[in-house]
Amino acid sequence: MTDTAIPTAAGLARIDRDRLAALTAREQEAFIAARPRSKAAYEGAGHLFGRVPMTWMNKKAGGFPVYLATASGNRVTDIDGHEYIDFALGDTGAMAGHSHPAVVAAIEKRVRDLGGLTTMLPTEDAEWVGAELARRFKMDRWSFSLTATDANRWAIRLVRALTGKSKIVFHSYCYHGSVDESLVVVGPDGESASRPGNVGAPVDVTETSRAAEYNDLPGLERALAHGDVAAVLIEPALTNIGIVLPEPGYLEGVRALTRQYDALLIIDETHTFSAGPGGMTTAYDIEPDIVVIGKAIGGGIPTGAYGLSAEFADRALARDDLDLVDMGGVGGTLAGNPLSVAAMRATLEHVLTDEAFAHMIDTATYFTQGVDALFDEYALPWSINQLGARAEYRFARPYPLNGTQAALAADGELEDFLHLYLVNRGIMLTPFHNMALMCPATTRSDVDAHHAVFAQAIRELLGLE
Structure with missing residues (x-):
């Protein structure tokens, strides 16, 4: 340990x-x-x-x-x-x-001139946002939610469905919103345990999750070696317990281990987007299977998004036993609403350049x-x-x-x-x-x-x- x-x-x-x-x-x-x-x-x-x-x-x-x-x-x-x-x-x-004036202008146009703040209908802005997120984060297919927490929850369900495995691995003291599975830490004995203060956990968190310390590749390998891990979901740098940065070779080691043990890699850029226009995914040349982001890309309007590699997206869409329509809207009927999408486009196109x-x-x-x-x-x-x-x-x-x-x-x-x-x-x-x-x-x-x-x-x- x-x-x-x-x-x-x-x-x-x-x-x-x-x-x-x-x-x-x-x-x-x-x-x-x-x-x-x-x-x-x-x-x-x-x-x-x-x-x-x-x-x-x-x-x-x-x-x-x-x-x-x-x-x-x-x-x-x-x-x-x-x-x-x-x-x-x-x-x-x-x-x-x-x-920001550009975001305010986009919001005003949507609200006053175009209307339709929530319609359950797509807008053309959504494809622009998806293409821009793909350019920045190297993920080919994108879907929207209202928060990054919602996007993380849906990413977890997708990887479980496609891998047939149940466990998710996290870093001790990570931040992924209020995702139940993520409230797991490495205990004093080196084993995974519920994070202190966890409120109303639906099940013992060790039934769904394992924890490894950040910058500890042997510890991560121990968590993966059980063979039941669907994905490793991480912030590429810890951000809610100070800013804990990766040691040289750590992120490359994480990717290598997930491939070795046939687990997927989910990168949550909600806070690490600060690293640059494409977050740490681009700045550190990470090769994830899924990227999650939220907060900042909406310029203050609630939004979240998750991006999938083309290979993973095609695998999901090919599964006719999965209800990706009626059961696929995690985040509710407001996810991807015209107002959020307009704010995302304005923020990415004109502000966070x-x-x-x-x-x-x-x-x-x-x-x-x-x-x-x-x-x-x-x-x-x-x-x-x-x-x-x-x-x-x-x-x-x-x-x-x-x-x-x-x-x-x-x-x-x-x-x-x-x-x-x-x-x-x-x-x-x-x-x-x-x-x-x-x-x-x-x-x-x-x-x-x-x-x-x-x-x-x-x-x-x-x-x-």
């Missing part, structure tokens, strides 16, 4: 916990005092489960979430009138930026270099990883090499303090982790603003001011 020791997380030992608690209390007090309308809105939301539209919005270091008023480009304004530089960007859902990615990646590199320089300046054994337009710092050095290491290196108290400190000074990171994403509107000046506040937070933490 891969070593799961925390990589020099002793950087946390330099943090005086009493000082951290006092600074957090001060920042919470300032957060609450400055946002009376958000506080009142939260306290008055008695008809919402957890007082929020979706329970993950309760990831709130300040005691309640900031309530949205307006958003444009990479700026967000709350109902108390505070403006933020938004590095969260809807956790990639708004990677194109908020309400090759040129835009070049700018976004350059800006993220500037962000990464600046944060790394601060860690060196203050002798902090923390680290930062970059995946194209996305970067994330972690309280360990070297950066963790797998999901279990990354989970063990977490520090919720320190993370909450930094999020509060930043948001109180107009900088918004992804609520779940210390991730910063660049969109076409993000500038180096925006990055400089983050670095100035982040440096100030570090100095206060270390008692230097």
Whole structure:
């Protein structure tokens, strides 16, 4: 089993916990005092489960979430009138930026001029989107859903149907939305186990799934050697437990092992799309059988998609025992609706272009270099990883090499303090982790603003001011 020791997380030992608690209390007090309308809105939301539209919005270091008023480009304004530089960007859902004019124009045309927001009828835009996704991700045939979670669920059903095998292999601490099968980790004994906190699993997850640590080819081979694995479904880099990048040769090894053990390979690019116009599939020259993507390609309008190799698609369509019509619409009657498809076309054609990615990646590199320089300046054994337009710092050095290491290196108290400190000074990171994403509107000046506040937070933490 891969070593799961925390990589020099002793950087946390330099943090005086009493000082951290006092600074957090001060920042919470300032957060609450400055946002009376958000506080009142939260306290008055008695008809919402957890007082929020979706329970993950309760990831709130300040005691309640900031309530949205307006958003444009990479700026967000709350109902108390505070403006933020938004590095969260809807956790990639708004990677194109908020309400990009090209996306807004496409939406307005569909809604006001053409109508028919949901009709269960195709539009010509859908073929354009399918062709563009095929160009970018090297998958020949595409179908749409409302979320990447839905696309992952349908991909799993397809591979089980076509292979006659039942098990799916995942990386420990992966992110594939709320897919039941994916909530599996490598336990302390090296065996697969349910991920802590898993809610209402329909069956013991080990009946459907196995887990292997990221960057652990021997562990992956052990999971495959049983001979009952339909597919390996992975993020090509872990993204929801920090950004854990592949060691040289790892992704090539994954592909080789899946072929050796007659299993299919599904790549989920929902977050790793940040790597470039064709995600990591193209940037790392991966050869999957299925690609899943969502969020970012809709410019903020809900959508998901999965792409199949021509060989796999033909095999599926040749099976007359599979009801791919009535039972094939996972995602419901709204999947592939004209509005979502119009938004996808506008986003891919006019916003998240090759040129835009070049700018976004350059800006993220500037962000990464600046944060790394601060860690060196203050002798902090923390680290930062970059995946194209996305970067994330972690309280360990070297950066963790797998999901279990990354989970063990977490520090919720320190993370909450930094999020509060930043948001109180107009900088918004992804609520779940210390991730910063660049969109076409993000500038180096925006990055400089983050670095100035982040440096100030570090100095206060270390008692230097």
